[in-house]
Amino acid sequence: MSEFLQQLINGLSLGAIYALIALGYTMVYGVLRFINFAHSDVFMVGAFIGYYVGRALPLGTVWGGLVSMAAAMAGCAVLGIVIERLVYRPLRGGPTLNVLITAIGMSLFLEYSGQLVFGATPRAFPQIFPSKVMEFHGLIISMNQVIVIVVASVLLLGLEFTVFRTKIGTAMRAVALNPGAAQLVGINIDVVISFTFGLGSALAGAGGVLYALNYPSIDPLMGVVPGLKAFVAAVLGGVGNIPGAALGAMILGMVETFVDGSRWSTYKDAIAFTILIGILLFRPAGLLGRMTSEKV
Amino acid sequence: MLEISDLFVSYGAITALGGISLKVPKGSIVTLIGGNGAGKTTTLRTVSGLLRPKSGKVTFMGEDITRLPAHAVVARGLGHVPEGRMIFSNLTVDENLAMGAYLKTSKAAVAASRDYVFGIFPRLKERLHQTAGTLSGGEQQMLAISRALMGEPRFIMLDEPSLGIAPRLISTIFERIIEINRDRGIAILLVEQNAHLALEVSNYAYVLETGHITMQGPSESLMNDPQLKAAYLGG
Ligand SMILES: Nc1ncnc2c1ncn2[C@@H]1O[C@H](COP(=O)(O)OP(=O)(O)OP(=O)(O)O)[C@@H](O)[C@H]1O
Ligand SMILES: [Mg+2]
Numbered sequence: 001m002s003e004f005l006q007q008l009i010n011g012l013s014l015g016a017i018y019a020l021i022a023l024g025y026t027m028v029y030g031v032l033r034f035i036n037f038a039h040s041d042v043f044m045v046g047a048f049i050g051y052y053v054g055r056a057l058p059l060g061t062v063w064g065g066l067v068s069m070a071a072a073m074a075g076c077a078v079l080g081i082v083i084e085r086l087v088y089r090p091l092r093g094g095p096t097l098n099v100l101i102t103a104i105g106m107s108l109f110l111e112y113s114g115q116l117v118f119g120a121t122p123r124a125f126p127q128i129f130p131s132k133v134m135e136f137h138g139l140i141i142s143m144n145q146v147i148v149i150v151v152a153s154v155l156l157l158g159l160e161f162t163v164f165r166t167k168i169g170t171a172m173r174a175v176a177l178n179p180g181a182a183q184l185v186g187i188n189i190d191v192v193i194s195f196t197f198g199l200g201s202a203l204a205g206a207g208g209v210l211y212a213l214n215y216p217s218i219d220p221l222m223g224v225v226p227g228l229k230a231f232v233a234a235v236l237g238g239v240g241n242i243p244g245a246a247l248g249a250m251i252l253g254m255v256e257t258f259v260d261g262s263r264w265s266t267y268k269d270a271i272a273f274t275i276l277i278g279i280l281l282f283r284p285a286g287l288l289g290r291m292t293s294e295k296v
Numbered sequence: 297m298l299e300i301s302d303l304f305v306s307y308g309a310i311t312a313l314g315g316i317s318l319k320v321p322k323g324s325i326v327t328l329i330g331g332n333g334a335g336k337t338t339t340l341r342t343v344s345g346l347l348r349p350k351s352g353k354v355t356f357m358g359e360d361i362t363r364l365p366a367h368a369v370v371a372r373g374l375g376h377v378p379e380g381r382m383i384f385s386n387l388t389v390d391e392n393l394a395m396g397a398y399l400k401t402s403k404a405a406v407a408a409s410r411d412y413v414f415g416i417f418p419r420l421k422e423r424l425h426q427t428a429g430t431l432s433g434g435e436q437q438m439l440a441i442s443r444a445l446m447g448e449p450r451f452i453m454l455d456e457p458s459l460g461i462a463p464r465l466i467s468t469i470f471e472r473i474i475e476i477n478r479d480r481g482i483a484i485l486l487v488e489q490n491a492h493l494a495l496e497v498s499n500y501a502y503v504l505e506t507g508h509i510t511m512q513g514p515s516e517s518l519m520n521d522p523q524l525k526a527a528y529l530g531g
């Protein structure tokens with residue numbers, strides 16, 4: 001029983017991190033209908049910002065940890081907005097394939113720039129938050145896990161509020177539904193798209209720091225695998241669907257954790273892709289996505 | 297109020313508008329009638345900035361708005377109720393109305409606009425928290441018109457408001473259109489395939505055929521025009 005609970009907590013924190021990344025994929029897809037493959041590398045940059053800022057501040061303090069996290073979020077938001085403005089916007093209105101290929105190019109650019117700037121050797125991530133391991137009834141919970149779950153929950157609720165309860169969030173949903181009609185009510189879609197990139201990238205930045213806390217070594221290619229899994233989570237939930245991305249991420253985090261703890265643990269990483277192929281075959285619109293055929 | 301001069305618009309190699317000119321005077325209802333593919337929707341989308349013309353000019357209240365992005369055109373007081381209604385189907389009626397007032401900062405003014413649209417379309421008030429996609433066609437049209445009204449426009453373009461709507465609701469909607477024009481002094485450019493209806497409610501009419509204005513005049517006189525009768529009014 002406690003074994004099960006333990007895995008549940010592990011799965012929950014992994015799923016929460018996937019959710020933070022998956023939301024960026026799904027929100028950008030919602031407004032622009034393309035997969036921003038560079039998103040996983042923004043996540044990596046977030047971890048590095050957390051690394052540098054964290055080391056400049058007193059380690060092992062709550063405020064130091066939170067400030068590092070805020071810096072990573074702000075830095076990534078700016079990075080995401082700049083990428084969209086300089087790279088994706090000039091291609092808007094053109095064939096989607098061009099943007100997709102450019103996104104892959106952007107991803108490689110960030111990865112190799114990262115190797116140039118940060119070096120390719122993995123680095124140990126500093127303990128920016130207080131470290132403590134709590135134990136009750138045989139259940140071992142690290143402070144880092146608590147932080148992941150608390151911070152991710154706060155951010156997910158904040159996102160939910162922004163998207164469903166604020167004017168700019170409603171505008172985001174309006175643009176996702178019908179960009180032409182959105183312009184006809186006076187929405188500047190450039191502003192909404194920048195906002196969407198900023199928001200998604202900030203979440204990825206927070207995800208990068210939280211991930212680094214629990215898997216404490218970082219390198220410029222660290223975004224690739226979690227990024228792919230978050231992408232699968234977004235597809236699982238129904239890409240473009242915000243609650244779907246969070247649900248997909250939780251499912252994936254749980255499944256992966258439980259497989260890891262079983263005798264099939266070698267296949268842990270294959271699970272995500274098996275799930276991806278399964279959805280594409282049987283429910284291409286995802287769990288919460290609506291089955292609609294692409295309109296031409 | 298609105299003046300279009302010598303407007304050329306094409307989609308790649310296809311010319312949709314071959315140089316059209318028209319005017320909508322202050323406070324009037326002008327209609328643009330024409331068959332399928334005549335270029336009516338293209339005209340409206342170009343005026344509101346969703347399409348860029350090859351050449352020609354669009355002037356709104358004395359200002360050249362030809363190259364302005366759509367959101368900036370809307371900000372100048374132009375409302376556009378697009379073909380097919382294009383309401384935000386996953387949003388509630390309430391949220392659709394809020395989006396209509398996207399550029400409005402005065403809460404009192406937004407509340408007054410809401411009261412006004414509930415006054416003309418009481419049904420929307422009953423359906424306030426319903427997802428807009430679940431409304432009937434006629435109700436969706438009411439919502440689309442109301443959404444445009446929430447922006448407090450001085451001029452509204454309506455693209456085939458009678459399309460796909462139960463006949464019973466069509467007359468209601470047209471009565472409301474006249475009311476909006478009369479009570480608020482909002483000028484209207486009405487695009488219709490239903491020429492009968494359009495001529496009945498308008499002051500002046502233009503006939504568009506494959507990208508060219510082929511006929512124009514006061515609506516009353518066009519109603520009795522033998523040529524127009526033969527082509528659009530079923531003899
Ligand atoms: N996106 C587009 N790409 C290419 N051609 C288009 C496009 N939209 C319209 N056209 C063409 O431009 C011409 C005018 O179309 P438009 O939609 O303006 O006509 P309309 O008068 O509104 O017709 P309807 O009454 O059927 O709505 C038509 O020949 C149409 O096929
Ligand atoms: Mg049309």
